[in-house]
Amino acid sequence: MTATAPRDEQLWTRCAGCATLLYRKRLRRNLDVCPECGTHARLDAPARLAQLVDPGSFAALPDRAAEVDPIGFVDVLPYPHRLAAARGDTGLAEAVICGTARIAGHTCALAVMDFRFLGGSLGCAVGELITRTAERALAERVPLVLVTASGGARMQEGVLSLMQMATVSQAIAALRGAGVPSVSILTDPTYGGVAASFATNTDVVLAESGARMGFAGPRVIRQVTGRDLPDGFQTAEFLLRHGQVDMVVPRHALRGRLAALLAVAGRRSGGPRPAQPSADVGAAGGTGLPRGGARDAWDTVRLARHPGRPTSLDYLESAFDGFVELHGDRLGGDCAAVVGGLAELGGRPVMVIGHQKGHTTAELMARNFGMASPAGHRKALRLMRLAARWGLPVVTLVDTPGADPAVDAEEHGQAAAIAENILALATLPTPVVAVITGEGGSGGALALAVADRVLMLEHAVYSVISPEGCAAILWPDRSAAPQAARALRLTSVDLHRLGVVDALVPEPTPAAHHDPAEAVRALREAVLAHLIPLLDLPTGTLVRQRRNRFRRYGAARLGVRAGAR
Known part of the structure; x- marks a missing residue:
């Protein structure tokens, strides 16, 4: 509904749906639903x-x-x-x-x-x-x-x-x-x-x-x-x-x-009360910051997007052994932007799931630039659940500008697919290690990054929105993207300082695409170092610590105060 006077003072208002002039008291009696066209204000x-x-x-x-x-x-x-x-x-x-x-x-x-x-x-x-x-x-x-x-x-x-x-x-x-x-x-x-x-x-x-x-x-x-x-x-x-x-x-x-x-x-809901969880035994501390001085956030964004950076398939073929790709969401789709399957890491079987971009224009288009559809998220979910049934730890490789924003994706339940992945990872009864390898874009990234340990390559980024999107909304024009990148605190150093990331994985100088073999070696060592200690934790402790990890982004960090009870 539209009006020119303050809402509490106006006597009449116009329906935004059919433009009928309506008496406000009558509209309020009708629960702010237009009696002419049914528009819900x-x-x-x-x-x-x-x-x-x-x-x-x-x-x-x-x-x-x-x-x-x-x-x-x-x-x-x-x-x-x-x-x-x-x-x-x-x-x-x-x-x-x-x-x-x-x-x-x-x-x-x-x-x-x-x-x-x-x-x-x-x-x-x-x-x-x-x-x-x-x-x-x-x-x-x-x-x-x-x-x-x-x-x-x-x-x-x-x-x-x-x-x-x-x-x-x-x-x-x-x-x-x-x-x-x-x-x-x-x-x-x-x-x-x-x-x-x-x-x-x-x-x-x-x-x-x-x-x-x-x-x-x-x-x-x-x-x-x-x-x-x-x-x-x-x-x-x-x-x-x-x-x-x-x-x-x-x-x-x-x-x-x-x-x-x-x-x-x-x-x-009238059953017995659940047992209260014991105190958090704590997450493993992160490694130190990588060598070298601070890099401008916008420069880091451009490095994270470089088409020469190793992709998930590059890591799967080199950092892991015996990778066998599994396809399909079992609901009628097989999204090329998500790859996953069985592999070995340090002689241990694992389930590995990652976003896949590509190096050439043709590869990027075929993989939808790493933007997963609902079928991609559901394929990842199927593999997570399979890992839980088989008792395999899960390693995820995150490199996406965000989830697929296409019409078909919305028609097939993009939001619900991401939500279900987040929910499943929160309770998955097996260790999960996530690595942000390039771009970590919004909910599409989080759908693979609710983990016991979150690692991040030195020149990767992880953000709630792209700098261009942030600039378009909050600045006068999109040319402010570099300024938005700095304001968003999206670099690995920023996120390590905020406690979102446990450890940073150093890249070869000046970046991963200059020496992919060294980048692969560093990722393999970092994943093993953080995965092995998780393998001995009881399932209940593992899930509790994972929940407490994300719980700390609320009260402990933010100071929301509880009043007298």
Whole structure:
């Protein structure tokens, strides 16, 4: 709906769908749904709570979002200024409201996102608060309800915002393991890192009528592919036709449908409480920083993208022994951008999975520049699960600008495929070592990088968004990409300092493509050094440490404070 006066003062508003002039009080009585055409206006988090929960039943969690600026990000404004403005405009501390409530008498833990606050972006504090809500649901054995509205991960917090996808997903995994139900409600819009993690990896996924959801936004897809999009692309109804949501529910029926689900879920979640995990025994420390002085971030980006850098297949043929490639996702696709199969490393059998680019233009095009389709992510998932059944450790090689943003990828569930990989890796009962060998781009990289140990080649990069994409959104033009690269803190040294990466793998001077054989040798030694200690850990300890690894990107690092309980 559109209007010229402040919302609280206006008497009339015009429907954004059919342009009908509507009396605001009548519109509000109709739950902000146009009575003429059925267009669902966006709701802020307080209004959504008022419509869904029993009156007077909502109790906010006693946790407050801290002031977080983990990388000192500045574009045309310092990040703290943007936060202050968002808080002043919305009256909220962050882009989510969390607490417990009753819906038709059924108790649940609830997290409701608000798109008004920096586009509902998933930052470190937001991830921490949603994680704490899931942990409350687990502790009290009550269902978790998530209402999503987001443009994706928060660029101003760099790769640490990307880590929140894994942090919240692991909390969802803990609920799954304990048999505590979870439900997400997709509202307009739900995109990027939120769509590719907790919005789509709950037990049941509802979509409000007219809501849009996807990994890449329509504008990005048009720019990348140059194609027109089909009618209704990425809408709730489109998602239902393509098997990506359980049901589409109009707003007036949403509370009743949710109550019916909670009635069933409440009967299923009344089992014994799970045993509390013991203290984290800690992750192995990383190696020291590589030799040599600091390199400009933009120069590093260009090195990471150099077509001469060794690819995953180069490493598989040289660093590993006896590689046997396995193909297909068993659902009708075999994505060439993901390769994987059985091999030996130091005489030990392993499952190796990696993104594959290529060195020539023809190879790059045949491999879709290393951008995995849903079939690629599902092939990787099949191989991970096979490794778990056979008791094999997993090594992943990450080199992708991001997941495939094509129309077909969205139609076949790109966001859900990435989310399922993140969830599976969070609980995989076998050691996982990930190596960022070139580009680590957004959720497409994280889909292979939720690991016990994360290594990174000296001149690789790992980021929530490409510098060009960040510059196009936050700077006046894309020519600011070098400046954005520096602000994003995406180099190996930056990420080692932030604790995202455990160890850096030195490259030959001046970079890996000048001496591929030496780069292969260094990677082989680094993987072995970090994999061997993991082989002796009990499964429970291994999974617990992996969960705690990503959990630390919330409370321990960010200072989200718990109030008096």
